[in-house]
Amino acid sequence: MSDESVISLRGVRAELGSRPVLRGIDLTVRRGEVVALLGANGSGKSTAVRTVIGQVPVTDGEIELFGTPRRRFRDWARLGYVPQRTTAAGGVPATVNEVVSSGRLSRARFGVLRKADHEAVRRALDLVGMADRAKDSVNALSGGQHQRVLIARALAAVPELLIMDEPMAGVDLASQDVLADTLREQVAAGTTVLLVLHELGPLEPLIDRAVVLRDGCVLHDGPPPKAVGQHALPGHDHVHPHAPADAEPVRTGLLS
């Protein structure tokens, strides 16, 4: 890990429909670091990431990517983005290979994919264990497989920085393991990672630093918290109101 900052936010403010969502965020991600952005729904963690990639306009503050002000940043092939998975697919069928190939366009001149580009797509599919599904329609995939395709699409350009928005949401256990393995390999190869997460989950051992947001402000910036708030209290168990009254409370595994 070096001191070179890959992402830098200073005093960033943003509004969505005149409602302040970010109220002055400072966030630095250095080369080789794995940073998790945590917080409850509505805390601004997704918005913060979306300001970095220029999807949400900033009302105040400065953002730099690889030391360049974001407005002047053009070197998009260095950045791989995995959006929050939505169930909405395009209106026309597309194969896994076609979707992943579009991630390679940042490295292709005039949209022409050469042999090396097709090999990179193939490698990205191998990394997420989806090479055997390359010719299948993305509509036929499960949620977890779809997420793996979106990650392969980001990896196709061989980025130095990966930005992922809730990569584990709605992903089955088998795919979660594949995703954690893929990410571990990327980190070992020196990729910088910024993750938006709802909970640390199976990625916990990979994470160097956690930034916790609440109401658009940074609440915590440091080593990953073992568990946040009430969940950390001794003897805390999740009890579901819709479960039968005499059922055993679900053990969260946080304390075991």
Next chain:
Amino acid sequence: MEILNYAFMQRALLAAVLVGITAPAIGIYLVQRRQALMGDGIGHVAMTGVGLGFLLSWSPVWMATLVSVLGAVLMELIRWYGKTRGDIALAMLFYGGMAGGVMFINLAPGGSNANLTSYLFGSLSTVSESDVTAICLLAAFVVLVTLGLRRQLFAVSQDEEFARVTGLPVRVLNLLTAVTAAVTVTVAMRVVGLLLVSALMVVPVAAAQQLSRSFAATFAISVAIGVSVTLGGTVTSYYQDVPPGATIVLLTIGAFVVLSLLATPLARRRARALAAAEHAADPAECKIPATREARDEVGV
């Protein structure tokens, strides 16, 4: 083939083939971005162009191209900026375009709504030499854009946000899509008419989807369907004396119905085979492991 002996039929068949290629070729991107009815809106706006062409005694085809391109650019701008009232603004643009067409054509010397009818529902047999030249030039533009920029247009239509992060000029590509759709509308105007243009952009794509799993195959099949129905409709209208535009659209819908009926059992079998392959290793019975594993931990 006596049909080929007449110059007006040669022109009609050439125009029909070009429409059969171009309409699905741009339509697939509109369907992909879930703007299937955009072609219909542009068709309404193009009426003002036709009316202006008559009023100013200019070529209605070129005037319609100009006005519908401006209309398409305006629609794209409304999509960027007018998030909340966007649909109302579009409605005003569409109906304003239609009303403008009727108004201008009635103001034109000797003009009446009868002139408009041939543009609303197509009039293949009156396609002139200069019309054919215009249609060829415009169709070449559409083919160049939809094939040459297929990877970029695919990426933008599939996931606009991701495309922007890949560094693609998303706004330029969106504008280009809108302009190309507008050009296609005027290419197809003489063949199927402004009110039926959208059908030829959307229905062949929907029909092709019944058979295909990939974007590339959907593209190829929908163009094949497009060319078959425009040629079939033109020939039918010659022998049976029925309106070509309506014949073409009804044939396209017929193709969709037939392919859907053929494809349903096919898709069902394919899904069953896929599911069987995926779950082949899964035991049907419950097996309770003796020890607890890491994945038995339930995070809530």
